[in-house]
Amino acid sequence: MVEEKRRGRPRDEQVDGRILDAALELVLAEGYDRFSPDGVAAKAGVAKTTLYRRWPTKDHLILAVVTxxxxxxxxTDTGDLPRDLTRYLDEIAAGLNRMRKAGRPQLAGDQxxxxxxxxxxxxxxxxxxxxVVRQMFALRNKVPIGLLARARERGDLPEDVDPEVLFEQLAGALYYRVLITGxxxxxxxxxxxVTTALSATPAANRRKS
Amino acid sequence: MVEEKRRGRPRDEQVDGRILDAALELVLAEGYDRFSPDGVAAKAGVAKTTLYRRWPTKDHLILAVVTxxxxxxxxTDTGDLPRDLTRYLDEIAAGLNRMRKAGRPQLAGDQxxxxxxxxxxxxxxxxxxxxVVRQMFALRNKVPIGLLARARERGDLPEDVDPEVLFEQLAGALYYRVLITGxxxxxxxxxxxVTTALSATPAANRRKS
Amino acid sequence: MVEEKRRGRPRDEQVDGRILDAALELVLAEGYDRFSPDGVAAKAGVAKTTLYRRWPTKDHLILAVVTxxxxxxxxTDTGDLPRDLTRYLDEIAAGLNRMRKAGRPQLAGDQxxxxxxxxxxxxxxxxxxxxVVRQMFALRNKVPIGLLARARERGDLPEDVDPEVLFEQLAGALYYRVLITGxxxxxxxxxxxVTTALSATPAANRRKS
Amino acid sequence: MVEEKRRGRPRDEQVDGRILDAALELVLAEGYDRFSPDGVAAKAGVAKTTLYRRWPTKDHLILAVVTxxxxxxxxTDTGDLPRDLTRYLDEIAAGLNRMRKAGRPQLAGDQxxxxxxxxxxxxxxxxxxxxVVRQMFALRNKVPIGLLARARERGDLPEDVDPEVLFEQLAGALYYRVLITGxxxxxxxxxxxVTTALSATPAANRRKS
DNA sequence: CGATAAGCGAGACGGTACGTCCAGTCTTCCA
DNA sequence: TGGAAGACTGGACGTACCGTCTCGCTTATCG
Incomplete structure (x- = not known):
């Protein structure tokens, strides 16, 4: 982790931002297939060389944009599992919906x-x-999975519920609808x-009685 | 449903098969990006025109292959929900795993x-x-969703379980792992x-007691 | 030259006309390269088979149209060589000019x-x-060459003038301008x-004196 | 005539040569219609892009080759008009004959x-x-037309001979035979x-007497 | 009158060229 | 070494077109 001494002209940090801005704008306006490194470079007023020095591939660039x-x-962990879960999933869904619209403004936003x-x-x-993608999601998902684990320990979820699997059911349902059924x-x-997933959980049952 | 009068030389039905065979073989061997209509036409011994008359785009062709x-x-609906579900999901997973391997034999099959x-x-x-994709999946999913609905009517699932949503959780979890987390x-x-999804269901509870 | 008895359905003579009409119209409107047998067949309401039965090639069809x-x-041979020649060449030039305009109406008609x-x-x-083309022109040119030959016999042209060559000079100049210099x-x-070609001919000289 | 500042990687001048060489060879061997930009690129060991950057069309490329x-x-202007003219026209004819042979070796070279x-x-x-073609010929023809003009001034041609027109008669006859009569x-x-064109010119007459 | 032969409309098919597009690399000059 | 500009390789992509072939149907003549 030694700060390596770089020789020669240092990279212009501004450029990274300009490129990503241009790329984002393009991908939102045109969608993935009409998006091209060439176009990004032109829009950002940057040479293709400069772009490829940073992201070796169109897909890498796209990934950076999406990240x-x-x-x-x-x-938030208030101890009220359904509420916490709902809030969390709402935000995830909002993020997905935002990405859905890229490039097809007037097309039924869904679909x-x-x-x-x-x-x-x-x-x-x-x-x-x-x-990279897998690591990103692993990192991101650790927190909500922890939430579920704590809930189980508290007794708010049945013992034979696997927190990771439950999380995958929840997130998976959202992604399934986005990616597959539209x-x-x-x-x-x-x-x-949330209702379906938590139905007949101890907490739910307790509340019912 | 009137038998439309066909005019002109009829399409050679064999050709469809030959093209799809070639396409399948190619896509399995090479993966999506090294797969090309040109290549398919060559392998199938068919003119590109013939191919494009049927599938106007590389993606349309791929879709046909996958379909x-x-x-x-x-x-199978034996009345034993966990078993039926397990059997069904196993087959779905097997299908997904088969598609995972396309074109990257030596890459860890998963991932x-x-x-x-x-x-x-x-x-x-x-x-x-x-x-097309959406319709295909809608059709395909109707049966298992029906299975879940019947189970709920039998009392094997809590009343506040939505069969469609439950199905999406199950299938979604599989797709999520395939598409996102690898x-x-x-x-x-x-x-x-299955265990997690059915935990604390009436049936499960009954069995426990 | 015996009238061979044809068996089977006889050709529809009207069709020839319809095809040539359509072809002419198309070639005039679109020019040579955007002219296609397919298009002609469509415009004439005729199957391509029918067309190819008559003219085995796009170029053969074009030739028919031009012919x-x-x-x-x-x-006309009035004995006044300059006048006869002028009249003849004027008509040839008019024909060439008509063909010049095919497909490029607003383009400077010349060029x-x-x-x-x-x-x-x-x-x-x-x-x-x-x-075919060569024979067509050979046939067509025989008459004016004869005119020049008679003029020479009359003494209206020097003896060392070759009628055929002189004709080629005259027609050639027109074609040269059309095909090469625009x-x-x-x-x-x-x-x-005409003036240049007949300058210093016996007839011209005689008239001068 | 200012030296424009060139930016970016300069064109590889060698490539032009390699392409034109390949194109020439191909067109001579195969003729116009079997000649293809694709083939040229392949033979020249050059990407099609590179070729199309220079000549946007098959026809443009052919033109470059012919030019x-x-x-x-x-x-040569020796003052002896018939001789100078003969020499000049012989060379023109030789060039035309060379182009005649492109692609049809065994076909009667003429025709x-x-x-x-x-x-x-x-x-x-x-x-x-x-x-481009017109300009090329205009440039090329200026010299021989000058030759004729000087001859007329010398009195070797009748006064009512138009040098440009006379030239067109001579060149035209050659092109007419090549393009039309074969x-x-x-x-x-x-x-x-030459004999026919110069018959009855002052010079000729002088010589006769 | 039925068999046979050819014409015709419609459109699929093979083959191939054409020109475009794009990804990623390389080369030049300048900072 | 970074950056701007743009040439270069390599290859796919989809279109256009020519000429052939295969249907089903029609129209003539021959036996």
Missing amino acids: RMQNEVEV SAGLIAEIAAAAARHADIGA SPIGPAYVQRL | RMQNEVEV SAGLIAEIAAAAARHADIGA SPIGPAYVQRL | RMQNEVEV SAGLIAEIAAAAARHADIGA SPIGPAYVQRL | RMQNEVEV SAGLIAEIAAAAARHADIGA SPIGPAYVQRL
Whole structure:
């Protein structure tokens, strides 16, 4: 971790921002396929060389854009599992909905997976992108999984519930609708989702009685 | 349903098969990006025109291949929900695993989403492909959702469980692991999945007591 | 030359006309390269088969069109060589000018060789078209060459003038301007042409004195 | 005439040569229609992009090839008009004969116009090619027309001879035979041509007496 | 009158060229 | 060494077009 002494002209840090701005704008306006490194470079007023020095591939660039677009999702742990879960999933859904709209403004906002699908495809195509994506999600998901684990310890979830698996059911349902069935994932759906997932949990049962 | 009078030289039905065979072989051997209509035409011994008359786009062709590759998944309804569910999800997982391997034989079979990611991306790019994909899945999912609905009516699922949503949790978890986290989805995982999803259900409770 | 008895359904003679009409219209409107047998067939309401039964090649069809467009040029032999020649060349020039305009209505009518160039190219490409074209011109040119021959016999041309060659000089100048230099060939030019060619001929000299 | 500052990687001048060499070889061996930009690129070991950056069209490329193939024809002005003219026309005819042979080795070398017809057609199809061709010929013809003009001033040609028109008669006859009648244009024909054109000129007359 | 032969409309098919587009690398000059 | 500009490789992509072939149907003549 020694600060290596760089020789020669140092990189212009501003440039990174300009490129990512341009890329974001382009990808939002045009969608993935009409998005091209060439176009980004032109729009950012930057040479392609400069761009490729930073991101070795179109897909890497896209990944950077998406990573930056990714919202920081906070997890609040009030002890009220359904409420905490609903709040969390609402934010995730909001983020997904934002990406859905990329490039197809007037198309029924739903129906299309937008960028997420492209990220998944990029992850499937390039091993290294896959690694980054997986790590990103692993990191991100640790917190909500922890939430579920604590709830189980508290006795708010049955013992044979696997927190990781439960989380994958919840997030998975959202992604499934976005990527596969094209159904909407608004607050109403999140509500149904939480209700179904927590139905007949000890906490729910206790509340009923 | 009137038999439309066909005029002109009829399409050679064999050709469809030859093209799809070649395409399947190619996509399995090379993966999505090294797969090309040109290559398919050559391998199938067919003119490009002939190919494009049927599938106007590389993505349409891929979709056709995948559709055909899609396994017919049978749903057996024995009344034993966990068992039926496990059997069904195992088959779905097997299908997904098969698609994972397309084109990257030596890459750790897991880790990559393979063709499914490409299909999702294609659906996001072309409105018409999206429509087909969505319809395909809607049709396919009707049966297992029916299974869940009947189970609820029997009292094997809590009343506030929404069958459609529950199904999306189950399938979604599989797709989430394939498309996003790259985790394996073998029988062991399916087991955990069913257990978690059905934990604290009336049936489960009954069995416990 | 025996009338061979044809078996089977006889050809529909009307069709020939309809095809040629359509072809002419198309070639005039679109020029050679945007002209296609497919288009002609569509416009004439005729199957491509029908068309190819008659003209085995796009170029053969074009040739037919041009042949039909070719004007019958009359040669009048009044004994006044300059006048006869001027009249004849004027008509030839008029025909060439008509073909110049094919497909490029608003382009400076001159400057482009239009169809003649395409005919020449077709003749260069297909030996049989070449043969037909050559024969057509040979037939057509016999009359004016005869005119010049008679003039020489009369003493209106020097003895060392070769009638065929002189004719080629006259016609050649017109074609040269059309095909190569793109210069206009109106009546004024024909005038200059005849004057120059007949300058210092016995007849001219006689008239001067 | 200011030296414009060049930015970016400069064009590789060698590449132009390699492409034109390959193109020439191909067009000579195969003729116009079997000649293809694809083939040229392959033979030259060059990407198609590189080729199309320079010549936007098959026809533009052909034009470049022909321009380069065009022989520099020298005009010698010895004061002996028939001799100078004969020498000049012989060279022109030789050039035309060379182009005749392109692609059809075993076809009677005569009879076909070869590349010249294609150039004329290309000039008719593309306005810009037309402009280049016309300019090329205008430049090329200035010298021999000057020769004729001086001859007239010397009194070797009648006064009512228009030098430009006379030149067009001479060159035109050659092109007419090549493009239209398919007749040979060897030295014998050039001889007849000069004789006929100069018959009854002052110089000729002088010599006769 | 039925068999046979050819014409015709419609459109699929093979083959191939054409020109475009894009990703990623390389080369030049300048800072 | 970084950056701007742009040439270069390599290859896919989808279109266009030519000429052939295969249907089903129609129209003539022959036996």
